[in-house]
Amino acid sequence: MKILIVEDEPSLNKAMVDYLHHQQYLCESVNNFHDALEKTESYEYDCIVLDIMLPGGNGLELLRQLKANKKTEGVIIISARNELDDKLNGLQLGADDYLTKPFHLPELSARIAAIIRRKNLQGSTIIKFEEIEVDVLAKIVTIQGKEITLTRKEYDMLLYFLVNRNRVLSKDAIASHLWGADADLAENLDFIYTHVKNLRKKLLQYGAGDYIHSVYGMGYKFSLK
Amino acid sequence: MKLFSKYNRINIAVSIIVFLVGCAAFYFVLRVVLIRQLDDALHTEQTEIIAYVQSHNRLPEVVNAYNQQITFTSIEKPLRGSIYISEKIRDREKDEIEWSRKLIFGITVAGINYQATVTKSQVETEDLLQMVIMVGAGMIALILLAGYVINRMVIKKLWKPFYTTVHEVEQFQLAKQQALQLPVTGTNEFDLLNKCLTTMTSRAQQEYQVVKEFSANAAHEMQTPLAVIRSHTEALMQDEQLLQQHNASIKTIDQSVNRLTRLNQDLLLLARIENGQFPLQEKIELDKIIQQKSEELAELLSSLKITCQIQTVPVRISGNQHLTEVIVNNLLKNAIRYNVEGGKIIINLTPQKLIISNTSSLPALEAGKISQRFYRHPETKADGNGLGLSIVKQVCQVTGYTLQYDYQHGMHIFSILL
Numbered sequence A: 001m002k003i004l005i006v007e008d009e010p011s012l013n014k015a016m017v018d019y020l021h022h023q024q025y026l027c028e029s030v031n032n033f034h035d036a037l038e039k040t041e042s043y044e045y046d047c048i049v050l051d052i053m054l055p056g057g058n059g060l061e062l063l064r065q066l067k068a069n070k071k072t073e074g075v076i077i078i079s080a081r082n083e084l085d086d087k088l089n090g091l092q093l094g095a096d097d098y099l100t101k102p103f104h105l106p107e108l109s110a111r112i113a114a115i116i117r118r119k120n121l122q123g124s125t126i127i128k129f130e131e132i133e134v135d136v137l138a139k140i141v142t143i144q145g146k147e148i149t150l151t152r153k154e155y156d157m158l159l160y161f162l163v164n165r166n167r168v169l170s171k172d173a174i175a176s177h178l179w180g181a182d183a184d185l186a187e188n189l190d191f192i193y194t195h196v197k198n199l200r201k202k203l204l205q206y207g208a209g210d211y212i213h214s215v216y217g218m219g220y221k222f223s224l225k
Numbered sequence B: 001m002k003l004f005s006k007y008n009r010i011n012i013a014v015s016i017i018v019f020l021v022g023c024a025a026f027y028f029v030l031r032v033v034l035i036r037q038l039d040d041a042l043h044t045e046q047t048e049i050i051a052y053v054q055s056h057n058r059l060p061e062v063v064n065a066y067n068q069q070i071t072f073t074s075i076e077k078p079l080r081g082s083i084y085i086s087e088k089i090r091d092r093e094k095d096e097i098e099w100s101r102k103l104i105f106g107i108t109v110a111g112i113n114y115q116a117t118v119t120k121s122q123v124e125t126e127d128l129l130q131m132v133i134m135v136g137a138g139m140i141a142l143i144l145l146a147g148y149v150i151n152r153m154v155i156k157k158l159w160k161p162f163y164t165t166v167h168e169v170e171q172f173q174l175a176k177q178q179a180l181q182l183p184v185t186g187t188n189e190f191d192l193l194n195k196c197l198t199t200m201t202s203r204a205q206q207e208y209q210v211v212k213e214f215s216a217n218a219a220h221e222m223q224t225p226l227a228v229i230r231s232h233t234e235a236l237m238q239d240e241q242l243l244q245q246h247n248a249s250i251k252t253i254d255q256s257v258n259r260l261t262r263l264n265q266d267l268l269l270l271a272r273i274e275n276g277q278f279p280l281q282e283k284i285e286l287d288k289i290i291q292q293k294s295e296e297l298a299e300l301l302s303s304l305k306i307t308c309q310i311q312t313v314p315v316r317i318s319g320n321q322h323l324t325e326v327i328v329n330n331l332l333k334n335a336i337r338y339n340v341e342g343g344k345i346i347i348n349l350t351p352q353k354l355i356i357s358n359t360s361s362l363p364a365l366e367a368g369k370i371s372q373r374f375y376r377h378p379e380t381k382a383d384g385n386g387l388g389l390s391i392v393k394q395v396c397q398v399t400g401y402t403l404q405y406d407y408q409h410g411m412h413i414f415s416i417l418l
Helices: A011-024 A035-043 A060-070 A084-092 A105-119 A153-162 A170-189 A191-205 B003-056 B125-156 B160-169 B188-237 B241-275 B285-295 B298-303 B322-335 B388-399
Strands: A002-006 A026-030 A047-051 A075-081 A097-100 A124-129 A133-137 A142-143 A146-148 A168-170 A212-215 A219-222 B069-073 B082-091 B096-109 B114-120 B282-285 B307-314 B314-320 B344-349 B353-359 B404-407 B411-417
Touching: A002 A011, A011 A026, A011 A105, A011 B188, A026 A035, A035 A060, A035 B096, A047 A060, A047 A105, A060 A075, A060 A084, A075 A105, A084 A097, A097 A105, A097 B188, A105 A153, A105 A170, A105 B188, A124 A153, A133 A153, A146 B241, A153 A170, A153 A191, A153 A219, A153 B241, A168 A170, A168 B188, A168 B241, A170 A191, A170 A219, A170 B241, A170 B298, A170 B322, A191 A212, A191 B298, B003 B069, B003 B082, B003 B096, B003 B114, B003 B125, B096 B125, B125 B160, B160 B188, B241 B388, B282 B322, B285 B298, B285 B307, B285 B322, B285 B344, B298 B307, B314 B322, B322 B344, B322 B353, B322 B388, B322 B411, B388 B404
Parallel strands: A002 A026, A002 A047, A047 A075, A075 A097, B307 B344
Antiparallel strands: A124 A133, A133 A142, A142 A146, A168 A219, A212 A219, B069 B114, B082 B096, B096 B114, B282 B314, B344 B353, B353 B411, B404 B411
C-alpha cells in the first residue's frame, strides 16, 4: 500500500511517515504544493494525507486538480483549521475523510485503513490476526471459524486494535476513537478499562490468545506477546 | 419624543413669546404714535383758535362735531402753557365710557382770561389697537396650526430616508459579507449619515474579517505544534524500553497535550461563537438531539448507576444545529461529570424550556459565577476546564436563549429558556 503524505511541518511529517511505515505502508512525503502536484501527476497512490495550508498553494486546490484529473486516490485531509467551511468544502470536493490537528497517529492509521478498504472493495474485506478474522463489510468477527458476538463499541475497539497492531495505544487515543467528543468523560471515568476487560474476556472465551496487553498504565497494545 | 416634536415645541413656545412681546411692543408704539397724531390735531386746533382770537379779538363760535368738542371757561388767573391729558368720559348718546384726549390751554380775550379745552375722541385709536391684538392672536393660532400640519404631513416624508437607514442598519449583519446598501437621499444630513455608516460598517467588516482570520490562524499556530508534540509522544510510546524507564513523564506529557488540545478547541469554539460564525436560521428538532445524546451517553450512565429520566415533547426551534448540540452536550456531560454514583439526572423539555437537573456531591453553586470562564467550584475533583458553561452561555447570547441556575432539594438545576 502506497501513501503520499503532504505536510509542511517537517517534524509532524516525519512522525507520520515513521508511524505508518511501521504499519507496513510504503510512505512518500512532500512538504509543499508543487512537489505534491508533481508526485500525484507522476505516480499512483492508495491514499493521500493532505494538509490544507501549504507553502505554494492550498491543499483544497490540489484536491480539486486530483479530481479534475480523474484520480482515484483516497484523500484524507488533515488541517489545523477547525473551520466547518473547510471541512465541508473538502468533503464536497471529494475528500474521503477529514482530521483536525492535533490528531492521534493511530487514529490517522485507522482512517487510512478504512479508506483503503473502501477503495478496494473487490479486494479482501477480511482482516486477519492469528485465529481472529474480521469481515469488515459484514461486520462479523470469527475466531477459529466460530462467530463471536460483540457490542458495537467492542467491535470498533477490536478493529482499532487490529489496524494498529503491535503499537502502544494511549487511553486518550482509544477514548477519542470510540467516544469522539465525549472522550474526556469516558477517559476520566476509566471507561476504556471496562471495555478492554470485556473484549479481552470474550476473545479468551472463544479460544483466542491473550493479545491485549496493558502497557505501564499508559494504554494498551494488541500484539502476540 | 420625536426630534421634530421636541424642536417644534421649543419653536412654538419661542414664537408665541416673540409674538406676545411683539404685539405688546407694537401696541405701545402704535399707541404713542396715534396719540401724538391726535395731539398734533389738537395743537392745530389750538393754533387756529389763537389765530382767530388775535385777528378778531373775540372767541370763535364753537361748532361741536362728533369727534371734537371745544369749550371755553372763564377763569380768574391766566393759564400759562398747555396740558394734554387722556380722560374717560361718558358718551351720552351711546351710554358708554370712552377714552378721549383733551388739550387744555389758557387764552385771554379782551382782558378776560379763559380756559380753552379741545376734546377729541380716542375711540378710533382704541379700535385700531384692538385690531392689532386680534391680528397678533390670530398669528399665534396660525403658527400652532402650521406646526401641527407640518408635523403631520411633511415631517413623515422628510424623515423617511432616516427610517430607511435605520431599518437597513437593523438588518445588517457583520458575519454576512454584504456591504450596507443605503440610497442617495438628496438631503445633505442624511447623505452624510449614510456615507458615514457605509464607511463604518465596511471598516467593521474588514476588521471582523481580520479577527476571523486571526482565530483561524491561532488555531493553525497552536494546533500544529500540539500535533507535533502528540505525534512524537506517541512515537516515544512505541519504544517499550524507554516507556518502562520514563513512563510517568511520557504519561504526563500525553495527558497535558490532551488537556491543552481540549482547552484550545473550547477557546476556539468560544471565539467562533463570539465572532458569529455560525448561521442561526437552521430548523432544529431539539427533542431528537436530546434523545440521541442521551443514547450516546447511556453506557456511561449505566456504568455509573446513574438513573436518567427524560421527559420530552417534540420541540422545533430555529438556531444552529451544531451549537444546539454543544449546549445539550455540555449540560449533559456536566450532569454526569459532577454526579455521584447511583445519582440521578432529570431532563425535562417543554416548548419554552429545557431543564437538566442532577444530583451532585457539590453544594449549591454561585449562580453569578457558573458561566465565568475557567471558574470551577473549589471542592470539585472531577476534571474539566471550566469552559463548558461559558460556551453554553455564549451560545445562549447569540441565539437569544437564557441560561438559569437553581438549586433545590439537593438537585442542581440548569435551565435554558428557549
